[in-house]
Amino acid sequence: MSMLRNIKLKKPYKIFNFFPLCFIIGLYFTACKSDEKAVPLQVKSLSKAEVNQQAKAIEALVNPEFHQDLKLDLWAVDSLVADPISLQIDDFGNAIYSKTNRRKISEFDIRSHQDWEIASIGFKNVADRKAFIREELSPENSEKNEWLPDINGDGSHDWKDLTIEKENVFEVKDTDGDGKADQSLLIASDFNEETSDVAGAVLKYDDALFVGVAPDLWRMTDTNGDGLMDKKESLANGFGVHIGFGGHNMSGLKVGPEGKIYWGIGDIGFSGKDDNGKLLDYPNCGVIARANPDGSDFEIFAYGVRNTHEFDFDEYGNLISVDNDGDHKGESERIVYLVEGSDTGWRINWQFGKYRDPKNNGYKVWMDEKMHLPRNEDQAAYFIPTIANYINGPTGFQHNPGTGLGEQWKNKFFVAEFGGNAARSGIHAFDLKPKGAGFEMGETQQILTGILATGMDFAPDGALYFSDWIDGWVNKGYGRIWKFTDETSNSAIRKLTETHLSKNYSELSIEELKDLLGFEDQRVRQKAQFELAKRGAEGMEAFKAALAHTGNQLARVHSIWGISQLARDNSGYAEALIPYLTDKDPEIIAQACKWLGDLKYTKAAGNILPLLDSEAPRVQFFAAEALGKLKHQAAFEPMVKLLQDNDNEDLYIRHAASLALSRLAEASTIADLSKHPSEAVRLGAVIALRRLGDPEITSFLQDENEYIVAEVARAINDDFSIEAAIPELGKILTTTHFSSEPLLRRAINANLRWGTEEGFNNLLSYANSSQAPEAMRVEAIAALSTWTSPSVLDRVDGWYRGEITRDIMAFQTSAAEILMDLSKDGSREIREGAVLALGELKIEAANQHLLTVLSNDNDAAVRAESLRALAKIPGSPMDKAVEKALSDSQRSVRVAGLDLLEELTIPDERKAALLDEVIQKRTVEEQQAAVNTLSRLDQKSTKDIFEKLLTQYESNKLPQAIELEFFEAMETREDAQLKERYNKVHENMSQDDLLASYSGSLYGGDLVKGRKIFFQHATAQCIKCHAYDDFGGNAGPKLNGVGARLTREQLLEALIDPSKRLAPGFGVVTLSLDNEKKVAGIKMDETEQSITLKMGNQPDTLIMKNQILERKDVPSSMPDMKQFLSRREIRDLVSFLVTLEEDFN
Secondary structure, three states, rough: OOOOOOOOOOOOOOOOOOHHHHHOOOOOOOOOOOOOOOOEEEEOOOOOOHHHHHHHHHHHHOOOEEEEOEEEEEEHHHHHHEEEEEEEEEOOEEEEEEEOEEEEEOOOEEEEEEEEEEHHHHHOHHHHHHHHHHHHHOOOHHHOOOOOOOOOOOOOOOOHHOOOOOEEEEEEOOOOOOOOEEOOOOOOOEEEEEEEOOOEEEEOOOOOEEEOOOEEEEEEEEOOOOOOOOEEEEEOEEOOOOOOOOOEEEEEEEEOOOOOOEEEOOEEEEEEEHHHHHHEEEEEOEEEEEEOOOOOOOOEEEEEEEEOOOEEOOOOOOOEEEEEOOOOOOOOEEEEEOHHHHHOOOOOOOOOOOHOOOOOOOHHHHHHOOOOOOOOOOOOOOOOOOOOOOOOOEEEEEEEEOOOOOHHOOOOOOEEEEOOHHHHEEEEEEEEEOOOEEEEEEEEEEEOOOOOOOEEOOOOOOOEEEEEEEOOOOOOOOOOEEEEEEOOHHHHHHHHHHHHOOHHHHHHHHHHHHHOOOOOOHHHHHHHHHHHHHOOHHHHHHHHHHHHHOHHHHHHHHHHHHHHHHHOOOHHHHHHHHHHHOOOOHHHHHHHHHHHHHHHHHHHHHHHHHHOOOOOHHHHHHHHHHHOOOOOOOHHHHHHHHHHHOOOHHHHHHHHHHHHHHHOOHHHHHEEEEEOOOOOHHHHHHHHHHHHOOOOHHHHHHOOHHHHHHHHHHHOEEEEEEEEHHHHHHHHOOOOOOOOOHHHHHHHHHHHHHHHHHHHHHHHHHOOOOOHHHHHHHHHHHHHHOOOOOOOOOOOOOOOOOOOOOHHHHHHHHHHHHHHOHHHHOOOHHHHHHHHHHOOOOHHHHHHHHHHHHHHHHOOHHHHHHHHHHOOOOOOHHHHHHHHHOOOHHOOOOOOHHHHHHOOOOOHHHHHHHHHHHHHHHHHHHHHHHHHHHOOOOOOHHHHHHHHHHHHHHHOOOHHHHHHHHHHHHHHHHHHHHHHHHHHHHHHOOOHHHHHHHHHHHHOOOOHHHHHHHHHHOOOOOHHHHHHHEOOOOOOOOOOOHHOOOOOHHHHHHHHHHOOOOOOOOEEEEEOOOOEEEEEEEEEEOOEEEEEOOOOOOEEEEEHHHHHHEEEOOOOOOHHHHHHHOOOHHHHHHHHHOOOOOOOO
16 A cells, blocks of 8 residues: 655745735625625625735745645635635636634534533434523523623523524636636525534535535525525435534535435434435434435435545545544544445544543543454444545545546545644545455545645636635634646646536537547536436437447446436336446446446346356445345345355445345344354344344344354444343343453443343342453443443443433342452452442442451552542441541542541531641642532631631732632632632733633642543543654644643643744744845744744745744644633643653654
């Protein structure tokens, strides 16, 4: 596999990617008011002189690096483009793009609302999300929701403020043909319900504008010819079930080979109905959907994606994309081949939710079961893994239609890499090579760096246009559109393509259209195909003639696609494809199979059936897919044979065959395959039964193959689950000899979900088995500890299971003896888990035993846990326990005792005196615990101590390490005099001095918790963007040695005010010098006297600061951690970062 970074650079401009707003002139917009019933057509025009002035200024400052054979030109300046997302170039060279106004304001990002995580995971449909928004953001909650701008100005911060901002679609034109845009028209302004998402998908096609704004795909038309889309209809509803990560919106509108519209949405999910009222339920993953342009035949084509943004079809109609990764340590994005009915594996519940629930665990199915990687033996079989891990942050995506750029770029895919920072973003080109029924990675090269590209499309003249977000992640009100051309290419074919695309195809003759079916550019072929399909019988004759002529393969392929279009209205036309099931060209056979199956043309089933034995894997794949869609029952045994012969070698064939079984056979017939001698057949049967959700899958639980049994366990437990099969999965926990972690975790979880005495005893027995893996025994104990009230989220895959409460009384006796024995185990983890379980289950018989553990166990963590367990059990000897803990030799146990000091039966005054002594004399951790406990005591008994602390605070003598605890305690005080003094000091603190207001986060954090945030935090993990050792992202600087390079204060500043200190190589700076020159580039180094910039391909340039008249730094693309982490979490993270003192060698 070739994964070379092969970039040859030509002479660059000066790198700078932020155009000052003072250059934005010639604005002719009329503001759109929220109460307008109809938005007037808005036109913004610039004169040639204005365009050239702005373009010259930008090109003097912006200079990315790009491939030596390419020429880069600015096509649309900042004054004409704003916050572009999706981009389309129409057949006349006009740009259509969507501008978001709702992003990060009316569109929520769960990372900024972590208290919504579990509720969001529980949503089943858009109605649930709407109800939550209306309740959470009700007028009654206005005071607590002041973070939400009062956009409608009614004095209330509520959901009605989400109904104001609209999404816009613009058309940008070059009216004078000079190669630069000079006019922008607002052609759509709408989508402002409280559930409206971001307009991430746009397509102008066939006199209509299609716009993807969850929860709907909209079809808009201009009824009066004024250029503004004034009528809309929803073609499909139900997109955007969850509040998830920002930017996981609807995207990727494309016209497919057969004339249907394809589009996608990220993992905020879909749950809606098709034309026949059937529920299509994919609430926890991204999907690719398709429908006819009028909305009929709506279906989900593929699912299990996370956030593909855009996708494209190659010249054979294969659907390819690059899916965004899951933001986990050691992960990168994934090239995916999306086939009908495929599951790419991702679920939103693997992103967040369960990791915030203290009743749950940190097991990550996606990472721990290696689903993020190309095919490997540890993966599940039910999904189709990535072809290759590739780049970071894919947005725009295009396949070369045939005449794009130059000959060297033919059959290449182009993908934009969005890193939030122009210096770390760009465009890559790659190709794929056939491998079996699928593909493998070919060659790749980066062709651009230094521009933050979003959408992209090929223009009629072969130029590659791409929109420029400029920098950062949030809306700015400006953007650009650039274009690439290839200076080495033959321009004649591109000129001819441009001419063909601009024609009115309704005026062309049948012969002209037939000739264009074989043209070099796919867009021309497609237009000819679609027009011929409109011609009915005449078009059919043209297709038949082109198909019969073997000289041009692509003309034949388009003829098959065209016949499939005609056959949707008249099924008799499909008959013409049957003879080509025996064609000499395997690709023609494969295409005929695919579309006969797509048409559900049952008369072809007998002719397709022998093709399961074809020597061409692609033919076998599409034959299996077709027979499944035709529900051809006679194909059952041949399909079983295909699975057997394939022997799990080609995962695409396995997918097609197992999917076919689920469509053409009864569950009982498939279940009978549990005795089949072929492991490949049994595995295929399990995958089929998973799709059916049928409990007969339990017949495979006794399989001798561990991998197959694990696959059964996944099918029963995960996603919607096969509820009726849960008990049988639970029962194998005590009988299996397998050690597969995916299997055992699901069997443990099944017993917890089963909830019967037998399930409880199965967990006890397994936890007590010395033969079982220690980590799984610990998990069984942890599951037992939650028995009375399990997490609402699944302990394995994080799916929302709902609230459950149970009575433990009948089981306490059997649990007590085993758990007390386990608290003496040689493993610290088992002892600690057993002690915790005794407390959570409130087993009173364990009181004296736990006191003994507190006194005698040799591990401080176990002793501290035994103290906390005693605190949960009614009637426990807490006075003795706390007294014992406070005299422990280990600080962590003493801190635990301080946390529980309030449980003592002594007067609060005495407790307060003891705590005061700790605050003045003990370690930082003990001081922090003491202040926390002090805040929970009777306020009258603690007044004197808080007066003393306040006096210390007023005179800047309060230890910084306890400031955070002190602030939190003072916020809860009811004493008016003390509160007034505190507020006065607090209000006098400079609001601009973030470091001062966060000084309590500098010292005393928990290193272990900080490390967990660094590597594992669901929304704020550092490792996603920063490298550490040999893994992590490249969007930010490497963090090895950061503890030696930066002080605590500097680390804190970097977290809460990231733009203030930009690391070398990661910040773009523009300078106005005293010689009237402007320079711009990436900051590589800075001292008190000078700054060093990298400007394109030139040597680094050192500039003395006494020569600088004005300096502008582009804001850091690193998010402000105050949005994602509490002050305590920031303190923990700082405490971990200061330990990273050694550089990586």
